[in-house]
Amino acid sequence: MATMKAVRYDENGGAEKLYITEVKQPEPGKGQVLLKVYASAVNHVDPMQVAGNYTPPAHVDANLGMEAAGTVVKLGPGCSKWKIGDRVAALLGGGGNAEFVVAHEGHLMSVPGHMTMLEAAGIPEVWLTVYKLLHFAGHVKAGDRVLIHAGGSGTGTAAIQLVRLAGAEAIVTAGTQAKLDMAQELGAVAGFNYKQVDFADKVLEYTQNKGVDMILDCIGSSFWEQNLRSIAVEGTWVVYGLMGGAYVNGPALRGLMRKRLQLVGTNLRPRNDQYKTDLVQAFTENALLHFGKELKPITDSVFPLEEIAIAHRRITSQENIGKIVLSVCEEKQIAD
Template sequence: MKAILIDDNEKLYIGKTDKPIFKENELLVKVKATALNRADLLQKRGLYPPPEGASTILGLEMSGVVEEVGENVEGWNKGDRVCALLPGGGYAEYVSIPAEMAIPIPDGLSFEEAAAIPEVFLTAYLNMFWLGKLEKDETVLIHAGASGVGTAAIQLARVVGAKIIVTAGTEEKRELCLSLGADVAIDYKDGPFAPKVKETTHGKGVNLILDFIGASYWEQNISSLATYGKLILIGTMGGSNVENVNLGKILFKKLQVIGTALRSQPIEKKIALTKDFRDFALSKFENSEVKPVIDSVWDWKDADEAHAHMEQNKNAGKIVLRVNEVD
């Protein structure tokens, strides 16, 4: 089969590799589209190796058509449209997935839209509801609000009736966040965000923070949390080392700091998460209450340019690769 591979100069190209072998409890899927994640940028540079046993090909999600059904699989048929979270392998013509990880693509959604769902919505769902326990009328602060995970988190928080504050660096991105349901959008380039969070919450602080930035936001995050608040650390784009941490603030406010990563979760947990999310959200995609937010769609032969687009932080929403036939 054809797949996007990495040359010695860390450039992407379409080459030949082995077609995946699917097991009796799996589906073989012909990929129609995949989507970019920052993990792809790191893996390309050798900084984020895939989990043991996973494909070394880039790509943490895909949408496509079921090509073959394992002999022990029930409920799926050849020709079904599915999308799924992957530990790797999405930048390819075919993937094999555990049948229990498959999500049916709602009618009315294209393959490109469906490819933009699994990674970001499952990440947002895991962190806000499984770990963060977000409830109606609580307040969540979502950093990088216009990112793929950010746009998913805004919509899921809105559905449960939470109050939503986001940070984003351009007016266009802040307007997007507000259009998706955010109540307040803060320009993080216009000075510290913590005083604005305090003002917005009338001094109470937020119940939950989803943070992709890490060290450079540590002090402001701790300051922005309400008593019993939770900080969910999803990434460290702003560094991973924090100096002179005052643990007293964490004790005094009875805070929780939770580190998380979806890719390295055991398959059993990913299956449970997928099923829970599917029950919660599938009908909401069908009635357009929730939707994937797409920044741009690229032919997979232009994957390097798509990566550059993400590296320059130009995207608002998901960057999708369309997997076209290649001679």
């Protein structure tokens, strides 16, 4: 029986519950490929899952690792899109924090020749999420102003760049000057430290009281009043995270009605295979070719898989700017 190293935990708790163990290698089923993983990444919900505060949807692999980059080493029955040896980045239901993982053949994108596996591993989850927020949920247009919360996060650093690529303007909030500086470097036209100022006052000042056309909101409760003040009439408010809470106590619906807003809630991991396939295809056709030019993956830090606990502590510290990547196996040669 072929085995592999993988991250596991047996009970809920902090990063100290994580360990590496030898488990059976997965077998690709119909329409799936087996990847040899070179790199994977850590996402915001991973420590929440280990703590018992987030439950993955029932139909996905509940093991840690929602993305990975690697090479195709085996094709399941009926696979036609890829061949052995292809360098790919995969959006996964889970299981990527391991030496091998199976992925749906429609959820893979080619890793451009100029990109390392370490860079590629941080792309699928946050870049596909943001592409979906802007183009599937929010329908961004050139000239729009988009307010991005958590501007230094994995999703935030991707969002600034995709907003620019769409010909729109990114305005961010973040909790440290270092994150605001990075946002500006990536092309944000304005940024506000939400811990020091009322960001709605600043957004209105910047937009000469018009407000923003779209908000990418991963905060929820703690920002709702400022969001309502920041958004323009007939704006679109896209909720995709609840880091500041899920409950709203106040006249939120009055504001929604008066400003004739669109409020859109969205997520990615629970979506069905076809939705993810369509998203990967749209991203591949419209965004992937811009890496190495207008777009760049932002990597905060790289840890070997064995240091998974340190990687989890880093993301819960909230000090990361961009993605926390896990190195699983060294890539000896970068193919073109």
